[in-house]
Each structure stands twice: as C-alpha cells, then as structure tokens.
Amino acid sequence: MAQVSLKNVYKAYPGNIEAVRDMSLGVENKEFVVIVGPSGCGKSTTLRMIAGLEDVTKGEIWISDKMVNDVPPKDRDIAMVFQNYALYPHMTVYENMSFALRLRKYPRSEIETRVKDAAEILGIAKLLNRQPRELSGGQRQRVAVGRAIVRKPMVFLFDEPLSNLDAKMRVQMRTELNKLHIRLQSTMIYVTHDQTEAMTMGNRIVVMKDGIIQQVASPITLYDKPVNKFVAGFIGSPPMNFVKGEIIKKDSKFFFTGDGFIVKVVEDMHKKLAVYEGKEIFFGIRPEDIYDKLFTSRASSENTVKAVVEIVEPMGAEAYLYITAGKSSLIARVGGHDRPEVHQDMDLVFDMSKARFFNKDTEETIV
Numbered sequence: 429m430a431q432v433s434l435k436n437v438y439k440a441y442p443g444n445i446e447a448v449r450d451m452s453l454g455v456e457n458k459e460f461v462v463i464v465g466p467s468g469c470g471k472s473t474t475l476r477m478i479a480g481l482e483d484v485t486k487g488e489i490w491i492s493d494k495m496v497n498d499v500p501p502k503d504r505d506i507a508m509v510f511q512n513y514a515l516y517p518h519m520t521v522y523e524n525m526s527f528a529l530r531l532r533k534y535p536r537s538e539i540e541t542r543v544k545d546a547a548e549i550l551g552i553a554k555l556l557n558r559q560p561r562e563l564s565g566g567q568r569q570r571v572a573v574g575r576a577i578v579r580k581p582m583v584f585l586f587d588e589p590l591s592n593l594d595a596k597m598r599v600q601m602r603t604e605l606n607k608l609h610i611r612l613q614s615t616m617i618y619v620t621h622d623q624t625e626a627m628t629m630g631n632r633i634v635v636m637k638d639g640i641i642q643q644v645a646s647p648i649t650l651y652d653k654p655v656n657k658f659v660a661g662f663i664g665s666p667p668m669n670f671v672k673g674e675i676i677k678k679d680s681k682f683f684f685t686g687d688g689f690i691v692k693v694v695e696d697m698h699k700k701l702a703v704y705e706g707k708e709i710f711f712g713i714r715p716e717d718i719y720d721k722l723f724t725s726r727a728s729s730e731n732t733v734k735a736v737v738e739i740v741e742p743m744g745a746e747a748y749l750y751i752t753a754g755k756s757s758l759i760a761r762v763g764g765h766d767r768p769e770v771h772q773d774m775d776l777v778f779d780m781s782k783a784r785f786f787n788k789d790t791e792e793t794i795v
C-alpha cells in the first residue's frame with residue numbers, strides 16, 4: 429500500500445488553459461480521499477496526472493518514495509476506474525476481469541483465485557460468463573471495480589464511477605465502495621462533482637475550484653468550518669443561504685442588516701466583526717438553522733424576522749421552505765409535519781450562534 433503526494437503541481441493545456449494550479453496534497457496510506465468541485469475545476473486532470481495519463485506541466489507527483497513524473501502508467505502500480513466502465517464488449521466478465529493479469533503473464537491458477545475472490549467480494553460470482561451487454565449498469569460498474577481489485581494495486585483511482593447509475597443504485601454503490609475500502613485497506617482517491625457523494629465517502633475531502641484547492645478537511649470540518657463562501661455554499665444540501673448586508677452597532681450591540689431585515693449578532697462574534705462595522709459583508713446561515721417561530725423556543729425579538737412562504741417542498745421527514753424575507757430569498761429546512769402553507773406570513777427565527785460571516789471582497793470566512 430502507498431502514500432500519494434502532489435508537490436506544487438501545475439497543469440496547463442494548450443491555449444493557456446490552466447487546469448490545475450499549484451496543487452499540493454498528501455494522501456496517507458490506506459486513506460480514502462475524495463476530490464470534489466464543480467465541472468471543469470480540474471478534478472479529472474489531477475487524477476489523470478496521478479495515473480500518468482497526463483503529463484505534469486510543473487511540480488512533482490510521488491507514489492510512496494518514488495517520484496513518478498516520468499514513470500509510464502503501467503509501471504505506477506495504480507488502478508483506475510472510469511465513469512464509462514471501459515469494459516471490453518466482446519469479452520465475458522471473467523475475461524474482462526482477468527485481462528490485465530493475463531497481459532502480465534500471471535499463472536492461470538493465480539488469475540482464477542484473484543478473479544473469483546474479487547467477484548465474491550463484489551457479489552458478481554454468478555455473472556462471470558456473461559458479456560457486458562447482458563449486465564445492468566450497476567453490475568457493469570462492479571465488473572469495472574473488480575478489474576481494478578484483481579490487480580491488487582497500491583492505489584485505486586476512481587473518476588466519477590457512479591455518474592451513469594440511477595439514483596438508487598448510486599446510493600447502494602456508495603455504501604459498497606465504502607465497505608470495499610474498509611475491507612481492502614487500500615489507498616483510494618475518488619473524484620466526483622457530487623458533494624453528497626464526497627461527504628458520505630471520504631476520510632478527507634479536497635474541495636477544488638478553478639484549478640485551485642480551496643480546503644482539505646474531514647467532511648464534518650468542511651461543513652462546520654468552511655474557509656470561504658465557496659466551500660460554505662458548495663458543501664451542504666440545500667445549500668447555505670447568503671445575504672449581502674452590513675454590520676451595524678447600536679448600544680454596544682452588533683447587528684446584521686440585510687435586504688429588509690435585521691438580526692442581532694451573538695457576542696462571541698463581536699471581536700472578529702468589529703472591524704467590519706459599517707461595511708458590506710455576507711451573512712450565511714444553513715437551512716436547518718432557520719426555524720418557524722411556531723415550532724421553536726429559540727425566538728427573541730432580535731433573531732426573528734417577518735417572511736412569506738413561496739414554495740413548500742415536502743420531503744417526508746422534513747420539508748424545504750422557499751421563503752422571502754424583505755427582498756432576500758432563503759431556504760429553510762423544517763420538520764415534515766410542522767410546515768406552513770404557501771403564501772402564508774410567518775416569523776422566521778435564526779439560530780444566530782450558527783451564523784457565518786464572509787468578507788465581501790475575498791469571500792473568506794470571518795467567523
């Protein structure tokens with residue numbers, strides 16, 4: 429098993445496209461790291477550079493104690509699973525899974541043991557004689573993973589492997605890949621644009637935007653302590669609400685005033701917000717930290733604002749309310765049975781101890 433590290437890695441494509449910029453990242457032995465970010469942010473390019481499918485423009489890539497910039501893909505001891513599975517259509521599942529081992533001239537008995545073990549782990553032992561066209565999407569993806577497992581690589585790389593599956597199968601495969609990681613105890617790097625997938629799979633998550641790492645942290649740290657407005661908005665569903673406004677001071681208390689509402693800032697945050705008095709700032713609050721006054725005991729005159737419900741999305745256990753407060757549009761996540769009616773006036777209560785504030789220019793988290 430192995431560590432992977434990127435040291436100040438850059439990738440420029442012809443036409444001045446800077447796909448990855450100054451990326452440094454250490455992936456520990458046996459760690460499951462997920463790289464997440466919107467389409468085009470450089471995730472696949474990063475993975476392909478680790479695999480050796482793309483050259484590095486500048487910087488170094490290390491696998492264990494070897495710098496691999498000039499090592500061809502086949503000698504890097506990694507296995508990559510792609511979104512489109514890339515199975516050979518005319519080969520059976522067994523032949524697909526054993527192909528790389530046959531190429532490397534492994535003894536037949538060793539190949540058979542490895543394929544059967546992998547098929548057992550993935551629950552596809554009964555499918556070994558089928559061809560890819562006779563399989564469902566989920567089964568094909570298992571074969572693609574199986575093909576990687578039989579090689580017992582030092583590092584597994586996954587490039588959006590679940591994107592072509594339906595929603596239910598995606599959730600199921602997510603759990604299976606998690607179990608697989610625990611079982612194989614191997615180093616895995618997984619790329620996805622889906623923040624839910626990232627949150628549920630990674631030991632650590634790397635959030636990227638425009639070719640640049642924004643934050644590397646555990647799922648819960650990303651959620652609770654995003655370093656900037658981008659990460660705060662990208663991680664979490666429905667996303668964090670943002671309102672542009674101003675910090676004002678009245679009778680030595682601090683308030684945030686947005687488009688048509690005013691709320692008091694909790695004392696813990698005064699120190700960090702003091703220099704922003706009278707300046708524009710972003711206020712952020714997650715949907716679950718907004719309550720309907722009728723269903724909470726947190727309300728006070730200083731954290732409650734008047735609002736109108738525009739849309740209600742019942743989800744079963746919970747409901748999402750799309751609300752207007754002043755000129756601001758907000759989403760609240762409330763209990764499924766506690767929901768108001770559309771167009772109803774309501775009093776919204778903010779849990780201000782959970783509020784976040786971001787610098788308007790740099791968008792970095794202030795508190």
Ligand code: ADP
Nearest residue numbers: 441442445447466467468469470471472473474
């Ligand atoms: P992601 O995987 O996050 O969607 P990519 O790594 O595929 O992003 O792409 C990052 C950027 O590099 C994008 O702007 C994309 O258009 C560009 N890009 C990717 N591959 C190539 C290529 N072969 N030639 C030129 N530009 C590319």
